[in-house]
Amino acid sequence: MTEIKTIIFDLGAVLIDWNPHYLYETIFEQEAERHHFFQTVCTSDWNEEQDGGRSLHEATELLVTQFPHYETAIRAFYGRYPEMLRGPIAGTVDILRELKESGNYGLYALTNWSAETFPVAQEQFDFLTWFDGIVVSGIEKDRKPFATFYHKLLRRYALNPAECLFIDDNLRNVKAAEELGIRSIHFTEPAALRSQLIQYDVLPE
Structure with a gap:
């Protein structure tokens, strides 16, 4: 060999x-809420598009348009990013x-x-x-x-x-x-x- x-x-x-849950434990008290958010809003597929080069601004605004009632939580994903590390x-x-x-x-x-x-x-x-x-x-x-x-x-x-x-x-x-x-x-x-x-x-x- x-x-x-x-x-x-x-x-x-x-x-x-690195784990987004470190941040979102401070945003959603219930684990079920966090699970729903990551399964339907800030999904792993969505995050991988940024890994592939999509801008954070474009990615954030896309979700805010789709899920306006989650705007604060969506903007936290990159706005409070260091809290995930x-x-x-x-x-x-x-x-x-x-x-x-x-x-x-x-x-x-x-x-x-x-x-x-x-x-x-x-x-x-x-x-x-x-x-x-x-x-x-x-x-x-x-x-x-x-x-x-x-x-x-x-x-x-x-x-x-x-x-x-x-x-x-x-x-x-x-x-x-x-x-x-x-x-x-x-x-x-x-x-x-x-x-x-x-x-x-x-x-x-």
């Missing part, structure tokens, strides 16, 4: 604790630090993130400077799980997919990477990730 030379990380829910996922950041300090691997990030909100994360999380390169979907106007987005990273940094290991919390994105010949780990929590990296001989036991 080809030696792993490059580790590619997803960011949200792998290294950064709770902090780093410490165990994964520790792993990233170990990989960086080892000097054995190229380290890259491939993230679905709006170009307009990504600077908020860059300002808050110093470890984003540890990467040799970060490809942001909102900037590229492309996103996971589309093969074209993975290819942007591979071409830009002259990476061989057979030498890469990809880590993402979204199984859909993991399967897409595997279809391109990239070994992948479905992230669930830091301890499991560490065990899997040991199995790949990326980290020492």
Whole structure:
């Protein structure tokens, strides 16, 4: 099997604790209300359009027009965006630090993130400077799980997919990477990730 030379990380829910519920727990007291809002108004499909390059203004006004009675809650999604970022996922950041300090691997990030909100994360999380390169979907106007987005990273940094290991919390994105010949780990929590990296001989036991 080809030696792993490059580790590619997803960011949200792998290294950064991002969750809209952190904000909306302060807006809707009942869990059922939050569930309804995310299923019918600020849906994951709607959010992914911003990850793919749609402007926050366009996205917000679209929903306000469709759901005027939710206007305040809709505008909070990006108006109070920093409240969705709770902090780093410490165990994964520790792993990233170990990989960086080892000097054995190229380290890259491939993230679905709006170009307009990504600077908020860059300002808050110093470890984003540890990467040799970060490809942001909102900037590229492309996103996971589309093969074209993975290819942007591979071409830009002259990476061989057979030498890469990809880590993402979204199984859909993991399967897409595997279809391109990239070994992948479905992230669930830091301890499991560490065990899997040991199995790949990326980290020492």
